[in-house]
Amino acid sequence: MGCSSCSTGKDGQPRGCKNNGTCGTDGCNKLTVFDWLSNMSLPNGQKPFDCVEVRFKNSRKEFFRNTENLSLSIGDIVATQAKSGHDVGMITLTGELVKVQMKRKKVAFDNKDLPKIYRKASQRDIDIWQKCRDKEPEIQKRSREIAIALKLEMKLSDVEFQGDGSKATFYYTAEDRVDFRQLIKDMAKAFSIRIEMRQIGYRQEAQRLGGIGSCGRELCCSTWLTDFRSVSTASARYQQLALNPQKLAGQCGKLKCCLNYELDMYLDALKDFPSQDSKLQTEKGVAFCQKADIFKEMLWFSYKDDPANWHALHKDQVLEILELNKINKKVTSLEGYVVETISEEKLVFENVVGQDSLNRFDKPKKKKRNNKRNNKKRRSKNHKATAKNG
Template sequence: MACASCSTKDGQPKGCKNNGTCGTDSCNKLTVFDWLSNMSLPNGEKPFNWVEVRYKNGRKEYYHNTENLTLSIGDVVATQAKAGHDIGMVTLMGELVRVQMKRKNISENLEEGLKIYRKASQKDIDIWSAARDKEEPMKVKARQFAIDLKLQMKISDIEFQGDASKATFYYTAEERVDFRELIKVFAREFRTRIEMKQVGFRQEAARLGGIGSCGRELCCSTWLTDFRSVSTSAARYQQLSLNPQKLAGQCGKLKCCLNYELDTYLDALKSFPKTDIKLQTEKGTAVCQKTDIFKGHMWYAYEGEWMNWHKITTSQANEIIELNKKKEKVVSLEEYALEVIEEAKTEFENVVGQDSLTRFDNPKRSNKRKNNRRKGSQANKKETTGSNNSRKNNSNKNSLNKSSSSKNKPNKNNSNKNNRNKNSRKKPQNNSKNAAK
């Protein structure tokens, strides 16, 4: 079994693949944890013979187990309906069912209560699953029929009865809608009994479910059962910006969570003077500009000096107001503003020991530093080798220069030899001349 989004077919859900037991509990909306399940009843006490059964989108009903069936949470049962029977899942048993019925003002009268017929057979489950598969295409056609008849309504969901003998259409509308012609069209097209049920916008969001701006599932679809009216004054008391996009939920109405902390804010504001009361001083009249509910501070500015704000406490503001009622004026707000001392931030000591609580929060050192160090060492090696090579080259150059200079210098021995050779070459010429003579 699973929710409608899982699209269960042949026992294998296609969506969350958790067989109706999602980790976020979205398949089982408004589930009650049975904390008495592991406790036995006192001697002589009989177990409470009423059972809580859940249907599509968190709809729950309470039935009397007249047949004394051995049921457990998760069993699929066939229950009594106005006409025919319905198919649901057991979600709660025992004494907690008595508590839930008392909280919802449901009487335990056996004559008025509905009954559980039997555990659902495979045939019952097949008929029920086949009817559930028809709901989505029927919803698309039903919306188109409502648009063609120009009815100011929105069909949000369709729920078939377990025996597929009746279909309940849930719709929302701002005003009263005459849908008699629409029912005739539905009966002619879908060939089943039709029931129209109007729900509010909050109930529609609770049935459909979703994720809120806080990142969690909607309160109305998980645990919230009573919908109280929410007004914009709740946002004003909490000093929230009156932005309808931020204050409105998925239902288009103000968020239910605006009422959660409203009582705490109202208790805190009892010690604050009204913001429209002006403070009379000898320097001038001061007007309230801002309040801090958490710290109990108020900011005032003199008329004509709107840029200069003076911060005082609520007790000081009440003291000035009491003096003004006695037709007395204080000198200025600066005298009171100087007395406001900022609270020092408390620094917590490490009592755990050497181990730091945030030791796992530090990111791991990347290998870039090691690579940079390696590159730096390699560059240094290259520089050293380059300097050594340059020294060798310089030494070789010096040796070459020395050799070249030594070659260029005239050698005395060589010069003498050359002179001798010249003389030896000249002598035969002289001899030939003498011979000719």
């Protein structure tokens, strides 16, 4: 979803706001927070909350105090306080919802050290800010070349200029501790700016850069996901997924965050489900579980001596057999408990007329073979008849 300036033009081509998802007006903004209190007025005598949320490049957000009582709204570009000089960012949230966001991120409301907003950005501030943003790709490329020349085992993933152009922050990822003192000296000499190095994790790198996941949608971490919970291989085991690192890993190289989305539903379904390590004692022999379908409540067992033949049993039947085994009773065989599954053939695809399907070439064409045989018989009869007549 994009804002009005990102929509399609008259010629059918996308117009684009040239901000690469940083316009701050609608859904193309990363990690947008919907202000559902924007159309509600404050009670009588209550002053509006004096803190606002400001977003900078990519997903970096910070809270600032509006000491000048400026009339600010979402999408306004403002000049904010920095450690030295000033920075330029965009308002992403105002009002009472800022208090909720600060509480979530454990930022104190009455913190006197909270930075403040200087003013709304002037056209000169915006021009300097945009000029610095245009230099970032070239400086990132040059800084990577310097790091490779120094043989540093690190990856410079992103560069962010301060709004006034006096400082640049380089974000990098590395497995171990990196001594980048010489790197800072070389980059400060080459770019004539103050350098700040900031190490981030692989998930934070994917959050900042964004991308398209295997599902075809934008990465969750760069659009709406704000907390990174730990993901373990147990989440894949509970969901009966193949432990294939190439399929389970995201663009960050770690396990996909979406493995936790449906985990609670699987855990609830497994509460009264027999363990897949359970063994069924029968007079015909011991049976082992080969496969389980949690939501169909079916399990497939096979005998120890005949592992190729699987027998489908319902969950309740397996629990019944296990209860009998606990009191040292064996069932006669699994064949008496087998659930018959009727599989109906379904057309995967049909055209408008309803005649063709995608699997129409899978089945052998028996009629044509029979016609060929009949044609051969007719030809042989005709040859015999002509021979007799001759």
